[in-house]
Amino acid sequence: MVTRPAVREETTMHDHRRLGRELSLFDTDPLVGAGLPYWLPAGAAVRHALEEYIRDAERRAGYRHVYSPVLGKRELYEISGHWSHYSDDMFPPMDVGGEQFVLRPSLCPHHALIYRRRARSHRELPLRIAELGGMYRSELSGVLGGLTRVRAIQLNDAHIFCTLDQVAEEARAALAMIGRAYAALGIVAARHRLSLAGPGGKYAGGEDSWRRAAALLTDALEASGLDYEVAPGEAAFYGPKIDIQVADAAGRESTLSTVQVDFHQPERFGLEYVGPGGAKHRPVMVHRSIVGSVERAVAQVIEQHGGAFPGWLAPVQLVLQPLTEAEAPHAAALLEVCLDQGLRAEAADPADGTLGARIRAARLAPYQAVLGPREAAAGDLALRLRDGRRLGPLPAAEAVRRIAARLRTRDADLWDDGSGAA
Known part of the structure; x- marks a missing residue:
């Protein structure tokens, strides 16, 4: 069933x-x-927490992380098809030593080379290769804005090399990861879109491979119980894709996360695996990005929460407030306890105001x-939660432990009224 979910209330959104x-x-x-923003300390803390989250989620899902260069020879992108289909969005080549190098617009060609560096067996499949890597797009200045449209992109990217029979399940698993990530981040998807080839488009590969890829993505959407819309003309040049759309404060829609099926690049790069009978077969390449670019993901989180980030993502998670200079040494000692528990904590300066x-x-x-004379003498903390709750004094070590345990759950509620066990 193809339906459009209800449009969410825009009154809760903020301009990031x-x-x-x-x-x-x-x-x-x-x-x-x-289109080349720099990250200040608070933003860098948010970005780091997001990157830690996604790497951990991918490790748990069986992905293996790699690093690959942000440059490649022009020939690499001629083989992948990016040069003939996407060169208008790439930065011009750089001539170095008689060869032409370009800033990559995508990570997939590098991952294809990592796959083919040695012979592969069917027993290794699905092989899930992930990277938080840089890529570059030569966007026109008129479309650039904030973090949502930039020229230097840090992409949460991965490529799954698998058999044809494994594609639908890998796509479904990627959709489930996306759902969990959105729940942890507090992101609300505007809609799911099945992006297909459209008339007059410049696409690679034959009609049969496109039909098969579209059918596999449809199976994954329906197995996941997700409503979706069909969008002709929105496919990648090498294959159809599932796009998870989000909207900003002005109601403008953009793609955050994707799942794509690609028969084209395995063919272009000559990728193979040895099957059970010893024959060689061509793997299918599933592209997927759980949170899309770090830039766009952070922009969306800012707009959804107005800067009041989920606790696990907040730039500063706990602020110690000494009442006077007399309690400042106690606050400094407690700050070390907080840092030992992995909290992003700060001790305020009593000289900075009331x-x-x-x-x-x-x-x-x-x-x-708040640390007054009573709390300092007793070794307690009197906690104030952002949602307005005030908690009675707790032993400082217990309070810090409970905060750290709660944040590890990535639950939207900031406090566990039970035992505090994670």
């Missing part, structure tokens, strides 16, 4: 470009150039702890 600068998450400079003003300044932190 404004908030990104107000909260000192990222910025740009004309000397660097349009307690009320400091608490308001740190209002986006999931947790704050």
Whole structure:
């Protein structure tokens, strides 16, 4: 059944470009150039937490991580088909020592080379190769904006090399990973789109492979119980794809996550595996990105939450608020305890204003702890949660342990009223 989900309320959305600068998450400079934002410490902390999450999720799902160069010879992209189908969106070649190199627009050709570096057996399949890697798009300045449309992209990318019989299950598993990631990030998808070839488009490969790929993606969507729309003309040049669409504060829609089936590049790169009977076969290449580009994912999280990030993603998770200078040494000692537990914590300076003003300044932190003479003497913490709850004094070590355990669950609720066990 193909239906369109209800449009979500836009009143809860925020412009990430404004908030990104107000909260000192990222910025740009004309000397660097349009579409090339730099990350400030708070934004870098969010990005690092997101990257840790996705790498851990991929490891648990059987992916093997690699690193590959951001440059490649022009010939590499001629083989992959990017040069003939995508060169208008690539930066011009660089002449080096009589050879032409280009900044890659995609990671898949490098991963195809990693696959073919040695002979492969059917017993190795599905082989899941993942990378958080840089790629570059020569976007026109008029379409650039904030983190959603940039020229230097850090992509959460992966390629699954598998048999034809394994494709639908691998695509379904990727969709399940996307769903879990969105739940952890608090991201709401606008819709799922089955992007197919359209009339007049410039596509690689034959009609039969396109039909098979579309059927496999349809099976994965229906097995996952997801409503979706068919969108002719939105496919990649090498194959159809599932696009998970999100909307920004202005209602503009963009693709965040994708699952794609590709018969074309395995053929172009001559990829093979040895089957049970000893014959050689061509693998299928499933492209998938769980959170898309780090830039666009962070932009979406900013817009969904207005800077009040899920606790596990917050730039600063706990702010210690000493009442006066007398409690500052105790706050400094507790800060070390917090850091030992892996928390992103800070101790406020009592000279920076009244307690009320400091608490308001740190209002986006999931947790704050006021340290007065009583708490310092007893070794307790009096916690204030971002949702307005105030908790009675707890032994400092227990409070810190419970916060760390709660954040590890990535639950939207900031406190466990039970035992606190993760």
